[in-house]
Amino acid sequence: MATLPLIEYDDAGPEVRAVYDEIMELRGTDWVNNFWKALANDPKMLRRTWESVKEVMAPGALDPLTKEMLYVAVSVAHGCNYCINSHTAAARAKGMTDQMLAELMAVVGMASETNKIVTGLQVELDEAFKDGGRN
Amino acid sequence: MATLPLIEYDDAGPEVRAVYDEIMELRGTDWVNNFWKALANDPKMLRRTWESVKEVMAPGALDPLTKEMLYVAVSVAHGCNYCINSHTAAARAKGMTDQMLAELMAVVGMASETNKIVTGLQVELDEAFKDGGRN
Amino acid sequence: MATLPLIEYDDAGPEVRAVYDEIMELRGTDWVNNFWKALANDPKMLRRTWESVKEVMAPGALDPLTKEMLYVAVSVAHGCNYCINSHTAAARAKGMTDQMLAELMAVVGMASETNKIVTGLQVELDEAFKDGGRN
Amino acid sequence: MATLPLIEYDDAGPEVRAVYDEIMELRGTDWVNNFWKALANDPKMLRRTWESVKEVMAPGALDPLTKEMLYVAVSVAHGCNYCINSHTAAARAKGMTDQMLAELMAVVGMASETNKIVTGLQVELDEAFKDGGRN
Amino acid sequence: MATLPLIEYDDAGPEVRAVYDEIMELRGTDWVNNFWKALANDPKMLRRTWESVKEVMAPGALDPLTKEMLYVAVSVAHGCNYCINSHTAAARAKGMTDQMLAELMAVVGMASETNKIVTGLQVELDEAFKDGGRN
Amino acid sequence: MATLPLIEYDDAGPEVRAVYDEIMELRGTDWVNNFWKALANDPKMLRRTWESVKEVMAPGALDPLTKEMLYVAVSVAHGCNYCINSHTAAARAKGMTDQMLAELMAVVGMASETNKIVTGLQVELDEAFKDGGRN
Numbered sequence A, B, C, D, E, F: 001m002a003t004l005p006l007i008e009y010d011d012a013g014p015e016v017r018a019v020y021d022e023i024m025e026l027r028g029t030d031w032v033n034n035f036w037k038a039l040a041n042d043p044k045m046l047r048r049t050w051e052s053v054k055e056v057m058a059p060g061a062l063d064p065l066t067k068e069m070l071y072v073a074v075s076v077a078h079g080c081n082y083c084i085n086s087h088t089a090a091a092r093a094k095g096m097t098d099q100m101l102a103e104l105m106a107v108v109g110m111a112s113e114t115n116k117i118v119t120g121l122q123v124e125l126d127e128a129f130k131d132g133g134r135n
Helices: A014-027 A036-038 A042-056 A064-078 A081-093 A098-121 A127-133 B014-027 B034-039 B043-057 B064-078 B081-093 B096-119 B127-133 C013-028 C036-040 C044-055 C064-078 C081-093 C098-121 C127-133 D013-025 D034-039 D043-057 D064-078 D081-093 D098-121 D125-133 E013-029 E032-039 E043-057 E065-077 E079-092 E099-123 E127-133 F013-029 F034-039 F043-057 F064-078 F081-095 F098-121 F129-134
Strands: none
Touching: A014 A036, A014 A081, A036 A042, A036 A081, A036 B096, A042 A064, A042 B096, A064 A081, A064 A098, A064 B043, A064 B064, A064 F098, A081 B127, A081 F129, A098 B034, A098 B043, A098 B064, A098 B081, A098 E043, A098 F064, A098 F081, A127 B081, B014 B034, B014 B043, B014 D013, B014 D125, B014 F098, B034 B043, B034 B081, B043 B064, B043 B096, B043 D098, B043 F013, B043 F098, B064 B081, B064 C098, B064 F098, B081 B096, B096 C081, B096 C098, B096 D043, C013 C036, C013 C044, C036 C044, C036 D098, C036 E043, C036 F064, C044 C064, C044 D098, C044 E065, C044 E099, C044 F043, C064 C081, C064 C098, C064 D013, C064 D064, C064 D098, C081 C098, C081 D098, C081 D125, C098 D034, C098 D043, C098 D064, C098 D081, C127 D064, C127 D081, D013 D034, D013 D043, D034 D043, D034 D081, D043 D064, D064 D081, D064 E099, D064 F034, D081 D098, D081 E099, D098 E065, D098 E079, D098 E099, D098 F043, E013 E032, E013 E043, E013 E127, E032 E043, E032 F098, E043 E065, E043 F098, E065 E079, E065 E099, E065 F064, E065 F098, E079 E099, E079 F034, E079 F129, E099 F043, E099 F064, E099 F081, F013 F034, F013 F043, F034 F043, F034 F081, F043 F064, F064 F081, F064 F098, F081 F098
């Protein structure tokens, strides 16, 4: 169980309820997940985090499904089980198939393998890759 | 500098040259980057890793640019500078713009923030997210 | 369950009991937590670790509550659930309030976000920050 | 060098300049560090991140120096060299002495050691630590 | 539960069964562990991963027990509970004693501690250690 | 450069010199590496860390070369460049060949890949692996 209490809608003040209402409206659901209920212990933190997530995950140069899969990839790299499950569910809701999930994991696994070998052997960066190929 | 010598084409045996030739052909380049030159100290490791990367990064349910961006995301999470630079360069070559890179980083950053808060508060997984929403 | 047996007081030899006694005395408790019971499989490792923890966590230039919160922050970054819970409990016992815990997590989250963006964009260090501002 | 260009004040549009002006004013400096110049490639990301950092690092239940040291601890755990140097410099500016820095690192090191042993031995959480001692 | 279904032998196609048969034969067991059943959602990923694991873990310049303990050490560093348990079990099956496990954890813990202190203090590499002492 | 000054022998007090003397004697060298010179800012931390390293790395149920390679593996997982280089050099001094280093990296890479796939797919632990096969 969480190290701070989860704040339910009925026990929440107006600032917290306002965020909960926005979350449910944007998602077309009638419930709010535990992450937000934990943040609600600090209403300013809840508001700030919600505003940021909304802005970052909105359609832009990258589409929402790609963003959701990137979120899963980072969560795997950090080993955050809650995040892996919740964002895998969100990616499925946006169209990710089982085969896409399998390939996502294959890339995450391969990147992890080569990351560690490069680091372990202290391979120096090629001139052509400097600045991420920006030059 | 690397903790194993980098094996140049001229100093390589036939097994290593065969892989180098395939890399250059597939990429349409006349050079091989340092990662492969470090692996070439163990020709079997070079061959196995190249076969795996080729298979994983091939077009499938996910397109090659999405895979490249996932690779970057994982490399950032692991803090592998070589990998960040080389795969950012690869993603650019496949069409990633500056704005796409900025949004990619925004997602990586936001995922990192919420990952840590969820973990730090030990938030329990919602029933609806169990199995990544597979149920 | 642990991958090594947990050594209970009644089953422990004199070296282990001596450490257990010190732990209980310093903490004013009549029980020892599982971490120490796992270490007790190797009495020298138990003794060494206990001596180090005692010395590191003692009041010094930093007060014990600040040290406990730093311990929590590192444990979150590493995703160690046992450590997060046990040191959050220890920090509460030393005066950490819910609001302090919420702010602690906000800092951990924000640091994680900016850490990853800086790394992902490979931002070069400003001259003024070289040596951690020691110059 | 960074994988996105660093935007200098003279080349920046009004949205970016407005944030740069606020940063310099709040800090009483006449320059802006590279992190913000990299973010400025996406003016909304710059604005959002600056607002968040300002709010999170403001005095609250935790004082600014404690927050800065927590920031350093997380940055060390993530191995972000830019972040370690810039926040160590910021912590020094807020009063951190060499002895405090040494003790900060001793705690970070000790936490890392015990985190890994607990994880490696898969030690189960004691009843008394459930919920971070909230019960 | 897993975010992809676990494929049982009776529900598997011939490509998957062929790998399962090889795993059971090489290990002298009549069952296959869940990791492979999850990979089997993508038969090519299953085949590729099995071939790689078999080759990497085979006796070579390092003996199989040393390789298994290295696997445990990496799994601890990444906080992968499944991996810690399964490879600790595999190491035990290859001769690792309780005392060896305790020393393995002592090294992992000590390495974690000094890793973080070195990183936190941004200690510069000594000339004699350049290239991992290859020079 | 380091965020704390490196304490040279000539500038050190008697407690620090005593540790430096022990390090040089045990290693049969006439110099001390930078890690210890950074720790020397806090003589108690220097003494404690040296005593611990000496005890942990001494021959026991695991031989010193195996311990050194485990140290390298953990350092790779954490991305600590100083540690990778210094412990690779130490492992070479104890007999590690280029082929052993290549296999070490192959195991570290493979472990990283499978760690992430297991975590990403949230594979549940098999009954037979509970408690690391201790049962």
